[in-house]
Amino acid sequence: MSSSRMIIPGESPSGSPTSPKSGTSSAAAAPAVALSMDTAPVSSERSSAPSVIRDFLRGRGSGNVADKSFAAIMLLCACSIFAIVLFILFILVARSKLTLAQFGLTFFSTSAWDPVSGNFGALPFIYGTLMTSLLALLMAVPLALGVAVFVTELCPRQLRAPISFLTELLAAIPSVVYGLWAVFVLVPIMRDQLGPALARYFGWTQLFGGANFGMGLLTASMILAIMILPIISSLTRDIMRAVPDSQREAVLALGATRWEMIRTGVLRNSRIGIVGAVMLGLGRALGETMAVTMVIGNHPSISRSLFAPANTLASVIAGEFSEATDDTYLSALIEIGLALFLVTIVVNAVARLMVWAVTRGAPARSI
């Protein structure tokens, strides 16, 4: 780089068009430079280190190859997420070919589930999955909304963090522990207290008829409701927080009560996001396995009574997979897994888009 220092001068020989007067400029600057030379405390201290550093840094390569390979590895890892989804899809389709070919779409519209004679229809499981999920949503959504409203709008500031923390703890409890608790606490309550009471007062709906063993659709729905509550409420909370305070103040300033403010200022503005949050809860409920398996009774039937044992898509896989010795049986169970995969993908995709629409749009709008 020694040659580079040769064109240091103040007067530029090449004379760029806009600096024709640079000669005068360096003349004007000359005293200033001299002054700084005198006052600079460091000029005498310049040791050999600088040139060592310069030589070292000049000697380093451009690092282009390392940069490119790093970017490529990161890209590869990012794409592994696509790969996982495609791999699941591919392997599930490949392993369920047998029943896909044998039953086609009737697999999902017939209710015969007879492994012995090799006849498979998934309708009872679809029914069980939909019923438990919808009942769970019915119970969980109002409660979750209540909690979200309470935490974001009503509760004293000091209570906010602990309540959020506790609801998050609820989300951290493993499914199998919920199941364990349900088996030994919820099932007896349902069998001995809640069940008979429901049958007595709501027996006329015929939803609570038949034998009540404590295990069945309703118990499974209740444990599901408890499990999806934290998800819905924490997402709803985030969404409500994304509503700018100016909206709240605008409504309050018009003389609305607090509830009217929540209804018109908060809930109305975040309804799409709330629907998205509910759908995410639905997605979780559809695929929840362990707790449901432990309390639903595991019987492939479609019955009007909510006390009746049933089975869901997820729980039949968990319950019967290890018994599935012949290929058709196994293929049928894997096809159920495929259906579960596709349904949850669609539900989650739609839900995510709805949640994104609200939480991403909000800050942009307030700027």
Add this chain to the structure above:
Amino acid sequence: MGVGILVEHLNAWYGTTHTLQDINLHIPANHATALIGPSGCGKSTFVRCLNRMHETNPIARAEGTVKMGDVDIYKDASPVEIRRRVGMVFQRPNPFPTMSIYDNVISGLKLNGFRNRRVLDETVERSLKSAALWDEVKDDLKKKSGASLSGGQQQRMCIARAIAVDPEVLLMDEPASALDPVSTSKIEDLIFQLKSQYTIVIVTHNMQQAARVAENTGFFLNGKMVEFDSTHKIFTNPSDKRTEDYITGRFG
């Protein structure tokens, strides 16, 4: 010692906005050159083109010739190599929050793989002394995080960090705009002392600052360089009407 910079037909874009239009300029070595102009006139973009930081933004683009010494930085070298030869001080102090003061100062060496302990120790002391920060921090160099210093100290540490790699050119993008008057005057003293060793380009929208520290001043307006001359000339007898309007405070 520093090198001179010759800029010819430099154009830059952000997306479709033409932020720099045909800039031609010669920046002399071992002097301080100030760039003034109203906000959004392209002066920051200009200095960011001098070390190719401009192109870190994916939508940004630059064309033209920038010769640093005899190296054409857009042709002869990669951005990384250029930035090792050009120190930069940013508008807001930006210490590495996880690093100690010591590590912050020599981060340019360590992150580039320099390992010699003795040289590192020397460099920290020399750079911090140059940046007039040594006496304030020498006792807890490795104990304190760089982010725990005050704003003015942080900025002087950032200057120390920039000169630790012994650059030929020092770019400063409004280095004092986020600081209080006392810290600002310290930074100005520092620039005054450093310019004997480095070619300094300083962007500022404070005209007094330009007048105090720089031998030469360029005036930017709407992506064009209106006038470039000795600071004395610019502030006492500008040749362009727009420059006069700006420095007399008639607009901007």
Add this chain to the structure above:
Amino acid sequence: MSTQPIQASITRRPLRVSATNRMLRTGINRFVTGLAVLATLLVLAPLFAILLYLIYKGASSLNLAFFTHNPAPVGEPGGGMANSIVGSGIILALASFMGVPVGICAGLYLAEFGRGKLLGDAVRFTADVLNGVPSIVMGISVYSLIVMRERHFSAFAGGVALAIMMVPTITRTTEEMLLQVPMSVREAALGLGVSKWRTALSVSLRTASPGIITGCMLAFARVAGETAPLLFTAFGNQFWSFALTQPIAALPLQIFVYAISPYDEWHRLAWAGALVLIGLIMASVTLVRIFAGRGTVRGGRS
């Protein structure tokens, strides 16, 4: 949609406010507030019910043998879950070993390279969707891929299933934490001539590391309690096993098996196991909370 409904509903309201109207409105306000409070209590009730019952049942069944003995055969009293605890540790270590690096790298891509790119958005969206795929589906997919081919259950298969579940969670938290690192800090490094990969690793990742560690711990805690993906992969084992190619015991699996068994002695062990499992998970979540509260990212503020 943001302002119009408000105006409409406000102007529709009559301007003359009668006394009964006002009473009605405040009444509704009180009623709804009460409902929200009630909902919160109703939600917190099961949490306390579960935790208290768990502690009550679990603590009375917990003893030293639980941590030192393997399961006893049916009918014999005593026994523990030593092999399950170790097995869970092995599977989780395996899953973390595979899932954490991939997740962090994918998050690095999203935050450092994929900003504003269509591919980045696609990866982000897919990760979110994958996060919602039921764990049992991961279980049978890995079963179909590995177990069916190898013809036996294995610890390795269990690890793969859990790793797949960790990746999307870690990717998203890593990305979010990296986005909190101010751009100016990256610029400082780039301005010093540090290459992009070195900036990403030594500056961005290092600055965001407390948050990323938190994210990894949460992902870890989440899969630590997973049972469904292990049912047909790790399968469970009544004895010690350290081989990755053999079926291995896991705490959640053992809890499940004991819970649905008809024996009181096994029920007792299931409660003890659940208490241990929850204790481990809660401990890591709480630690993470403390850790995350302290290690928030500080940027180059002035």
